[in-house]
Amino acid sequence: MPETTAPPSRVPNRGYRQWTPFWFLAPAVLTLLLIGIYPTIFALVTSFRRYNIARPREGFPFVGLENYVSVLSDGTFWASLGTTARFYITVLPIQIMLGLVIALLLHKTGMGFLKALARVTLVVPLATTYAVVGLIGRLIFNRDFGVANQFLDMIGIGGFDWLGSPSGAFAAIAIMDIWQWTPFCALIFLAGLSMVPGEIEEAARLETSSKWALLKHVQLPYLLPGLTALLILRSADVLKLFDMVFVMTRGGPGSATDLVSIYIQRVGFRIFDLGTASAQAILLLVLTILISRLYIRILYKEVQ
Known part of the structure; x- marks a missing residue:
């Protein structure tokens, strides 16, 4: 063939x-x-136009920096930015400290199955959307049948109108944010601890019994890159935080939880002044970039 x-x-x-x-x-x-x-x-x-969608017949004329001048002279905008800053300095240190403690506990040898289970459990809050976290918060801190008041009754303190009082509402959204994002901090720190060379860490443990000295001189240099990324991500996240707070409190009572993102939404989609709302959003973007650059300059160092 x-x-x-x-x-x-x-x-x-x-x-x-x-x-x-x-x-x-x-x-x-x-x-x-x-x-x-x-x-x-x-x-x-x-942001450079008078852009009010409720009055389309007026057109959208170019106004230059008028919107930015209006925003910078708006006392309510600065008050909401101050509330956001207070929320930021309340939740972030707690999240970092709790996350570091959890990471150090999970970094220890032993515990086997419990360690694996704990790592899986840390992912659950991160997989929960902001709106769902807000709904869970409304149920937990409900005045009549919430779990928080039931717990207070058990220890003899009595119920508390969490979402109806300024201090209670602020504490409620802070607690829910800490619950959701502390696991993220723990996972970031745990990743940093896994980068520490085993022989260096073991030698340091033989040289000193002080856990603080071990953390400061051996582990901390490997945690700084992750800490920098954590601060940048959480800064941007807090500045744009909207869903959870809107579902839980709508920015109230009064202006107790009126974060800057809540105020921007109100200007843009209730007053329909998209020009001013856009100027506020651009200023918030610039602030986020400046904060990120500051963290990188102060904290970030390459591990030698």
Whole structure:
């Protein structure tokens, strides 16, 4: 029988191979453009216009820096920014300290199955959306049948109108934020501790019995990069925090939980002044960038 030859394999042309990485990246790039870059550019352009969608007949004229001047002279905006700052300095130190303690406990040898179970459990609050966390908070801190008041009754303190009083509402949203984001801090620190060379850590344990000295001189340099990333991410997250607070308190009672994101939403979607709301959002973006640069300059160091 005559010998048959296999058909030559098709070799993709050179141009196709050069564009292959682009096609793999294209969906992510397009998504980033649609949900990230385009809204930012739109907000930047809108912030220089008188853009009130409730009065479309007036048009959207260019007003220059008028919206920014209005925002910077708005006492309510500064008050909401102050409330956000108070919330930030309340929750973040607690989250960092609790997260570090949890990470150090999970970094210890032993515990086997319990350690694995604890690590899995840490993911649960992170997988819960802000709106659901807000609904859980409304149930926990309900004045009549909430778990928080039932616990207070058990220890003889008596019920408390958490969401109806300024201090109680502020404490309630802080507690829910701490519950949700302390595991994130713990996982970041646990990742940093896993980078410490085992022989160096073991030698340090033989040299000193002080856990503080071990943390300060051996483990801390490996925690600083993660701490920097943690501070940047949490700063941006607190400045844009909306869903959980809106579901729990709507910014009330009064202005007790009126975070800056709540105020921006009210200006943009209740008063319909998108020009002013966009200027507020752009100023918030600039503030986030400045805070991030400050953290990087102060804290971030490469581990030698």
